[in-house]
Amino acid sequence: MSYEERLQHVSVLGAAGKMGSGILLLTAVEMADISLKPENKGKAFVLNAIDVSDEALAGLIKYLKAQVLKLAEKKVVGLRKVYADRADLIDNDEIINQYIFDVISLVRTTTRLESAYDSTMIFEAIKEDPDVKISLFSKISTNNPHQPWFFTNTSSIPITKLDQGAGLKGRIIGFHFYNPPAIQKLVEIIKADGTLPEVEAFALQYAKNLRKVVVPSHDKAGFIGNGHFMRDILYAATEVEKLGKEFSFVEAAYALNKISQDYLVRPMGIFQLVDYVGVDVCSFIMSVMNPYLPMEDLHVPLLDKLLANGVKGGQFSDGSQKDGILKYEKGRPVAIYDPSAKAYKAISEFQAKVDEKLGTMPTPPAWKSVIGNKSKDEILRTYFSQLKLATSPGAELSKAYANRSCEIGLGLISSGVAMNENDVNTVLLTGFFHAYGPINNYLK
Amino acid sequence: MRRKVYMIAGYNTLSMGTGRKEFNPKKERPGLEEYIREAGQGTLKQIGGAKHVDECVIGNFMASRFNRQANLAAFFPFVDEGLRYKPAIRVEGACATGGLALMSGIKSVLAETAEVVLVIGVEVQNTVKAIYCADYLAGAGWFKNRKTGHAYFFPGQFSDRAGSYFEKYGREKTRQALARWFRNAIENARLCPTAQENHNTVKDLEALAMMEPNGKSFVDHLNVFDCSKVSDGASAIAIVSEEGLKRCGIPAGEAIEVLGWGQMEEDITKPPTDPTELTTTKEAVKQALASAGITRDQLGTAEIHDCFTIAGLMCMEAIGFAEKGKGADFILEGNTARNGRIPINTTGGLIGWGHPTGGTGVHQAVTILEQLTGKAGEAQVEIPADRPYGLTVNMGGDDKSLVSIVYKKAK
Numbered sequence: 018m019s020y021e022e023r024l025q026h027v028s029v030l031g032a033a034g035k036m037g038s039g040i041l042l043l044t045a046v047e048m049a050d051i052s053l054k055p056e057n058k059g060k061a062f063v064l065n066a067i068d069v070s071d072e073a074l075a076g077l078i079k080y081l082k083a084q085v086l087k088l089a090e091k092k093v094v095g096l097r098k099v100y101a102d103r104a105d106l107i108d109n110d111e112i113i114n115q116y117i118f119d120v121i122s123l124v125r126t127t128t129r130l131e132s133a134y135d136s137t138m139i140f141e142a143i144k145e146d147p148d149v150k151i152s153l154f155s156k157i158s159t160n161n162p163h164q165p166w167f168f169t170n171t172s173s174i175p176i177t178k179l180d181q182g183a184g185l186k187g188r189i190i191g192f193h194f195y196n197p198p199a200i201q202k203l204v205e206i207i208k209a210d211g212t213l214p215e216v217e218a219f220a221l222q223y224a225k226n227l228r229k230v231v232v233p234s235h236d237k238a239g240f241i242g243n244g245h246f247m248r249d250i251l252y253a254a255t256e257v258e259k260l261g262k263e264f265s266f267v268e269a270a271y272a273l274n275k276i277s278q279d280y281l282v283r284p285m286g287i288f289q290l291v292d293y294v295g296v297d298v299c300s301f302i303m304s305v306m307n308p309y310l311p312m313e314d315l316h317v318p319l320l321d322k323l324l325a326n327g328v329k330g331g332q333f334s335d336g337s338q339k340d341g342i343l344k345y346e347k348g349r350p351v352a353i354y355d356p357s358a359k360a361y362k363a364i365s366e367f368q369a370k371v372d373e374k375l376g377t378m379p380t381p382p383a384w385k386s387v388i389g390n391k392s393k394d395e396i397l398r399t400y401f402s403q404l405k406l407a408t409s410p411g412a413e414l415s416k417a418y419a420n421r422s423c424e425i426g427l428g429l430i431s432s433g434v435a436m437n438e439n440d441v442n443t444v445l446l447t448g449f450f451h452a453y454g455p456i457n458n459y460l461k
Numbered sequence: 462m463r464r465k466v467y468m469i470a471g472y473n474t475l476s477m478g479t480g481r482k483e484f485n486p487k488k489e490r491p492g493l494e495e496y497i498r499e500a501g502q503g504t505l506k507q508i509g510g511a512k513h514v515d516e517c518v519i520g521n522f523m524a525s526r527f528n529r530q531a532n533l534a535a536f537f538p539f540v541d542e543g544l545r546y547k548p549a550i551r552v553e554g555a556c557a558t559g560g561l562a563l564m565s566g567i568k569s570v571l572a573e574t575a576e577v578v579l580v581i582g583v584e585v586q587n588t589v590k591a592i593y594c595a596d597y598l599a600g601a602g603w604f605k606n607r608k609t610g611h612a613y614f615f616p617g618q619f620s621d622r623a624g625s626y627f628e629k630y631g632r633e634k635t636r637q638a639l640a641r642w643f644r645n646a647i648e649n650a651r652l653c654p655t656a657q658e659n660h661n662t663v664k665d666l667e668a669l670a671m672m673e674p675n676g677k678s679f680v681d682h683l684n685v686f687d688c689s690k691v692s693d694g695a696s697a698i699a700i701v702s703e704e705g706l707k708r709c710g711i712p713a714g715e716a717i718e719v720l721g722w723g724q725m726e727e728d729i730t731k732p733p734t735d736p737t738e739l740t741t742t743k744e745a746v747k748q749a750l751a752s753a754g755i756t757r758d759q760l761g762t763a764e765i766h767d768c769f770t771i772a773g774l775m776c777m778e779a780i781g782f783a784e785k786g787k788g789a790d791f792i793l794e795g796n797t798a799r800n801g802r803i804p805i806n807t808t809g810g811l812i813g814w815g816h817p818t819g820g821t822g823v824h825q826a827v828t829i830l831e832q833l834t835g836k837a838g839e840a841q842v843e844i845p846a847d848r849p850y851g852l853t854v855n856m857g858g859d860d861k862s863l864v865s866i867v868y869k870k871a872k
Contacts, residue, residue: 110593
C-alpha cells in the first residue's frame with residue numbers, strides 16, 4: 018500500500034481535543050492535497066473525526082473552517098494552479114472557499130469508535146492513560162480487517178508498552194506533536210522495540226509533507242520534551258520550597274517564574290508554562306513517567322495541592338488562558354494562587370519587595386527581541402557573561418536554574434532518551450520556543 | 462485653451478494602512494464616507510465654503526466591492542449641506558480615476574458650465590485582506606484574463622514586465638535601481654506627515670528592498686517592497702476659472718495653472734505591445750508636453766505613477782528622461798532623488814505616500830500644487846526658475862488609461 022493509498026481512509030481518535038483537532042486539521046489538509054491531484058480524481062478519501070462529545074465535534078468543524086481559511090489564504094498562489102481546470106472558480110475568494118469545502122468534505126464527525134474499523138491509519142490523541150489507549154487500540158485492531166497502523170500522540174507513555182498491550186505487532190509508532198500541532202514545527206518520533214520499518218518510513222514521509230522538524234527519541238517514558246519539562250517543573254517547585262525561609266509561597270513562586278522567564282530569556286515563566294499545558298496534565302504526565310524512573314522521584318506535591326483546590330489551568334476553547342497557578346488578565350499574569358489561603362494574591366502587592374531581594378541583575382534581552390535575531394548568539398553570550406559575574410541572590414538563582422536545565426539535558430542523553438545534544442536542544446528550541454538550547458557553554 | 466484653468470486648495474487625508482502606527486486591521490476605522498467628508502471639507506474650508514462651488518466630481522475605482530457602496534456623487538451633500546441640489550458626477554478609470562476626475566473638472570470649467578469645481582478622489586481598501594484586495598483591483602484589467610492571471614493579479618502583470626525588462630537589459634543593475642526607487646520613496650514619505658510610510662524607520666532601505674523575490678508565495682520578479690501600498694485615503698482640490706479664483710478669494714500665487722494634458726485609452730483586451738515599455742504613458746506625456754508647449758527639460762518636478770518600482774523605472778523612459786534600457790542608470794545616478802536633477806514623487810509617490818487607488822490622481826495634483834506654490838513643508842524641493850513646470854502621470858490598469866497634466870505656478 019502506497020503512502021497515498023494509506024491516507025485514503027484515516028481516523029483520528031480524540032479529534033475534538035486540543036491536540037486531536039490540530040492533528041485532524043493537518044491530516045485533512047494533507048489528504049485533500051493528495052485527493053486534488055489529477056491522478057486521484059474520483060477516488061474516495063475519508064477522515065473520521067472521532068470523539069466522545071457531539072458538542073465538541075460541532076466546535077471542531079468551526080475550528081477547521083477558520084484554520085483552513087488561513088492556510089488557503091497563504092497558499093492561494095499554488096491553489097490557483099490546483100484549480101486551473103475549474104472555469105467556474107475565478108477570484109481568489111472563490112478558489113479559497115472551494116478549497117475549504119474540499120478539505121472539510123473529507124471529514125466525518127462521529128462519536129462511534131466503529132468508524133475506525135474501516136481505516137488504514139489511526140491517529141490517536143486521547144487522554145494520557147495507557148489502559149484506555151491499549152483498550153481502544155486493541156478493539157480497533159481486532160475488528161479492523163486492514164491491519165491499520167497506529168500513530169499515537171502520547172508525550173509520556175512508552176510505545177512498546179502500548180504495542181505489546183494492544184497486540185499490534187509493531188504497527189505502531191510514537192508521533193508526538195507539540196501544542197498547537199498546526200503551528201509548532203516539532204514532532205518527536207518514537208519507535209517501539211518492534212515498530213515495523215515501513216511504519217517508520219511512512220512517519221518520516223508524513224512529517225516531511227507536513228514540513229515538520231523531526232527529532233527521534235528513544236522509547237523512554239516522557240521522551241525528550243517532557244523529560245526536560247517535567248524535571249524543570251520539579252526543580253522550580255523544589256526551589257520555591259527552599260526559598261520558604263525568606264519568602265512566602267506566592268513571593269517565591271513569583272521569583273522563580275520571573276527568573277525562568279526574564280533572566281533565562283524564555284517565552285514564559287515555568288509556572289505560566291504549567292498553566293498553559295494544564296496543572297492536571299503535568300501532574301498526570303509525571304504519574305505516567307514516574308514508575309519508569311527508578312533512580313528519581315518525579316513527583317511534585319505542589320501540583321497535588323493545587324489540584325485538590327481545583328486549580329487546573331489549561332485553556333478555554335478560544336485558546337485563551339484559564340487561571341491556574343497564576344491568574345491572568347488579557348493573557349498576562351496578575352496574581353498568584355496561595356494554596357494555604359486558597360486565594361489569589363495580586364503580584365503588585367509583593368513584586369517590589371521580591372525584586373529588591375533578588376538584587377541587582379544585568380538587564381536581560383527580551384525573548385521577543387532575541388528569537389529571530391541574526392545576532393542571537395552574540396546577544397545571549399554577552400548577557401550570560403554579565404550574569405556569570407553577577408553575585409546578587411537573583412543572579413545566583415538564575416545561574417543555578419540554567420545549570421540545572423543543562424544538567425537535565427545532559428541527563429537525557431546519559432539515560433538513553435536522547436541520541437545527542439543537538440536533539441535535546443532542537444526540542445527545546447522548536448517545541449518550547451526557547452531562544453537557545455539548554456546544553457550550552459554560556460555560563461562556562 | 463479657451464480660458465485659463467487653475468487648481469487651488471488641495472487637501473489630503475492620511476494615507477492609512479500598514480506602515481502607519483495608528484493602523485490596526487482588527488479595530489474599526491473610518492469608512493468611505495468619513496474619508497470623503499474629511500477631504501471635501503478640507504478643500505471647502507480653504508475656498509470659503511460650499512456656496513462657492515458650482516459642480517462636484519468624485520473619483521472612485523471600486524467602492525462597489527471594497528465598501529459595497531455605489532452612487533458616490535450623492536455623498537457631496539453629506540460633505541456639506543450647501544452642496545445639496547448641485548450637480549455632481551462620479552468617474553472611474555481604475556487607478557487613473559483621480560486623473561479622470563481632474564479632467565472632468567477641467568472640462569467643466571472649460572465648457573463654462575462651472576467656475577468652481579470641487580474634486581475628490583477616494584478609495585478605502587483595507588476592508589479586506591491583500592489577497593482579496595488583489596481580486597478587486599484585478600478589475601482594472603480585462604476580466605477574461607483573470608482566470609489565467611496570478612493570485613496577486615497586478616503584481617503578476619508587472620512582475621512579468623520586470624522579468625522581460627531584466628532579460629532584455631540585465632537583472633542586477635535593474636534590481637538595484639528598483640531598490641533605490643524604494644529608498645527615495647520612503648525617504649520622501651518620511652518628510653510628509655500624511656504619508657503611509659511616514660513612520661518608517663528602517664536604516665538600510667536599499668538592502669531591505671534587495672530581498673530576493675519568491676514566486677512560491679508572491680510573484681517571480683518583484684518583492685513586496687516593489688509594490689505600492691494598500692491604502693485608505695482621500696484627496697480633494699478645487700478646479701477654478703479666473704472668476705472662480707476671485708470668488709474663492711485665493712491669490713493667484715497660491716494657485717497652479719493647468720497648461721496642457723494628455724488623456725487617452727488603450728485597448729484593455731490587448732497585451733502590451735512591448736512589455737519593457739509603457740507605450741501609452743509615453744504617448745500621453747508626449748501629448749501633455751506638446752499641448753503645454755514645453756519640453757521635458759523644462760520640468761522642475763514630477764509626480765508619476767509608481768504602482769510598482771518597475772513602473773516607476775519604465776515611466777522615466779516613457780517620459781524620455783532616460784533612453785530605453787537606461788532607466789536604471791538614470792535612477793542610480795541620483796537624478797530622481799529629491800536633490801537630483803528632477804525630483805520625482807516628492808512626498809513618496811504610490812510606494813511611499815500610499816495608493817488609495819481612486820484618490821491617487823488627485824493626490825498627485827495636490828503635491829504639485831504644494832511644491833509649485835512653496836507649501837510642501839518639510840517635503841519642499843527647490844523648483845528652479847528656469848524649470849518652473851510640474852508634471853503628473855496617472856495610469857489605470859496595465860498602461861491602459863492615462864492622464865498626464867502639465868502645471869505651472871499661476872501669476
